[in-house]
Amino acid sequence: MDLHLKAIAKRYANVAALDAVDLDVASGELVALLGPSGSGKTTLLRVIAGLLQPDSGQMLFGQTDATRLSLRERNVGFVFQHYALFKHMTVAENIAFGLRSRPRARRPDKAAIAARVRELLGLIQLPELGSRYPEQLSGGQKQRVALARALAIDPTVLLLDEPFGALDAKVRVELRRWLRRLHDQTGQTTLFVTHDQEEALELADRVVVLKDGRIEQIGTPDEIYSAPASAYVFDFIGRANVIDGQTEGGELSVDGHGLRLPVDLHSRSRARLYVRPHDIGLVGEGEGLPARVLSSHRLAERITLELNVEGQARPLELDLVATPDAVTPASGSLVHVRPLRYRVYSD
Ligand SMILES: Nc1ncnc2c1ncn2[C@@H]1O[C@H](COP(=O)(O)OP(=O)(O)OP(=O)(O)O)[C@@H](O)[C@H]1O
Numbered sequence: 001m002d003l004h005l006k007a008i009a010k011r012y013a014n015v016a017a018l019d020a021v022d023l024d025v026a027s028g029e030l031v032a033l034l035g036p037s038g039s040g041k042t043t044l045l046r047v048i049a050g051l052l053q054p055d056s057g058q059m060l061f062g063q064t065d066a067t068r069l070s071l072r073e074r075n076v077g078f079v080f081q082h083y084a085l086f087k088h089m090t091v092a093e094n095i096a097f098g099l100r101s102r103p104r105a106r107r108p109d110k111a112a113i114a115a116r117v118r119e120l121l122g123l124i125q126l127p128e129l130g131s132r133y134p135e136q137l138s139g140g141q142k143q144r145v146a147l148a149r150a151l152a153i154d155p156t157v158l159l160l161d162e163p164f165g166a167l168d169a170k171v172r173v174e175l176r177r178w179l180r181r182l183h184d185q186t187g188q189t190t191l192f193v194t195h196d197q198e199e200a201l202e203l204a205d206r207v208v209v210l211k212d213g214r215i216e217q218i219g220t221p222d223e224i225y226s227a228p229a230s231a232y233v234f235d236f237i238g239r240a241n242v243i244d245g246q247t248e249g250g251e252l253s254v255d256g257h258g259l260r261l262p263v264d265l266h267s268r269s270r271a272r273l274y275v276r277p278h279d280i281g282l283v284g285e286g287e288g289l290p291a292r293v294l295s296s297h298r299l300a301e302r303i304t305l306e307l308n309v310e311g312q313a314r315p316l317e318l319d320l321v322a323t324p325d326a327v328t329p330a331s332g333s334l335v336h337v338r339p340l341r342y343r344v345y346s347d
Contacts, residue, residue, distance in 0.1 A: 001062050001156040001189050002027045003048070010213075012042055019041040019213040025157075028187040030180070032200035035210030036236070037310075041193040044157050044210070045319040046190065052076045061156050065107070074192035075149030077188075081162040084146065085134040090147050092117045092130035098153040120148040123182065140171045147179075151188065158190040165194075176203050197237050201225060209233050231345045234274045241280065241316045243273040243289075243309070243339065252344075255311050257289045263344045271344050278303065281343040282329075288338030291316065296328045303328050307337065 003025040005112040010018040017040050025031050033041045046052040048059065050071040059067045066074055083093050095117045098110055108116070118292035121127045134142055143163050150158055163179075165173045180203050183190060194200050200207045201221040209216045209224065209232075217229040245254040252263045252271050263271055281288075291307035294315055303320040305328075318337060320326060329335050 003157055003189065003191075004060040008044070008047060008054045008057045008059065010047060010052065012260070016213045018047065019276070020057070021213070021215055023208060023215065023218070025189060025191065027177050027189055030183050030190045030192065030203065030205050032204035032207045033191060033193045033210060034035075034195070034197060034207050034236075035202040036195060037306060038212075039210040040213040041195070041210055042143075042161055043213075045161050045191060045193050048157065049076050049078055049159050061097050066195045075153060077153060077155030077158040079146045079150050079158075079160045079163045081165040085142055085149070087134055089124065089133075089203070091126070091132050091137070092121070092132065092136070094134070094145055095120050095148045095152050097129075097149060102153075116152060120152055123151070124148045124186070125178075125183045138171075138177055139167050143167070143175065144178075149217050151186065155188070158188050160190065162193055166197075172199070201237070209236065228274075228343065231272075231274060234311070234343060234345075239277050239317060241273075241275040241277060242314060243272060243275060243316070243342075245273070247271045254289055254309075259289050260336065261339060268346075273339055273342040273344055275316075275339045275342045277317040278302075279338050279339060280316065281340045282318070282320075283336050283338045285336050288336040291331050291335055291337050293333050293335060295331055298322055298328060305329060305335075307335070309337075 005021055005023040008018055008021045009016070021044060035041050043052065044208055047054050050069060058065065061074065061126045086097065089097070094112050099113050117130065120162060121130050124147060126141060126144060129137070129141070135318055137145065147163070166176045167175065176199055192203065202226065204220060204221060207224045208218050211232055217224060217233050224233065225237055228237060234240050243254065245252040247263055247270065249267055250262060251260045251261050251263070252273065261273070287289065289309050291309045294306040294308050299322070303322045303326060305318045305320070307316045307318060309316060317338065
């Protein structure tokens, strides 16, 4: 089912939790809603679910105007961060719950429900655990059961609100990869809320970056990472360096350092470059900015240098690929650096 939101707005007293949000989700897409705390992710998910009424705007599920439909009429599947399994029911009963509680006319018979539960237990790779109770499961297993329960009703759209947020880091990474494979199998239209940019970039077909109830950017993970639409998105997605300088004649220079870089800003006398740590290169004297090595850290696959450039507010981070014979410049030594790829924003 495809989904279309038009100018959806929701206010709480003096806070615009959602401010004219437009969003189109194609059938079968997995979309991540990404943003810091308070950016409106949960509000948006709850509005789509029908748990919360927007103040204005319109929402279409396919061709159907769903704006005023109830939660039940929308037939959405929902999974929250904290396991909401029914403690007194077995895993199988939990998964069957949505089908069993349908009005009689639309309720499948017992054999069909049992078959569906078996199918879903297979899909979540817990075929033997149908008769267990939630307290006999690990956190990750509980969330997989919660997902099976949400899928049991063949939802129009699956809504996941930080479903792995309460799990430890390693289980989280395993489960998000598993969820991606599951999604490829089921083709279920899915919206996934997270404040973790790594999770969003790894998991989603498209990422929606929210800020103060507004969409800052919508794009594929590659677009969001490689072409952030604003300084906010650049900063939020991955590590960011900033280099301040003066502009003249379409070039940026940094006081007294002879660095000249083309920038597409003609009306400003000052500009700020945004640069990823792997997009800064070590160059010869006279080809870039002199920088003092403050520290270096060697991780498995990379070396990160922290550098001080005179006149810049923040130290720069530069990543080098840690090949076996790579030589790490010593702390205190002087190097020369040059941004290889960078972005400049006019806001
Ligand atoms: N019931 C409420 N009453 C008043 N203000 C609210 C209410 N629910 C949310 N808000 C406000 O609306 C804004 C958006 O909140 P929302 O929960 O959607 O953000 P979020 O991005 O999901 O944050 P988090 O990651 O912390 O869950 C915030 O400023 C929040 O304080």
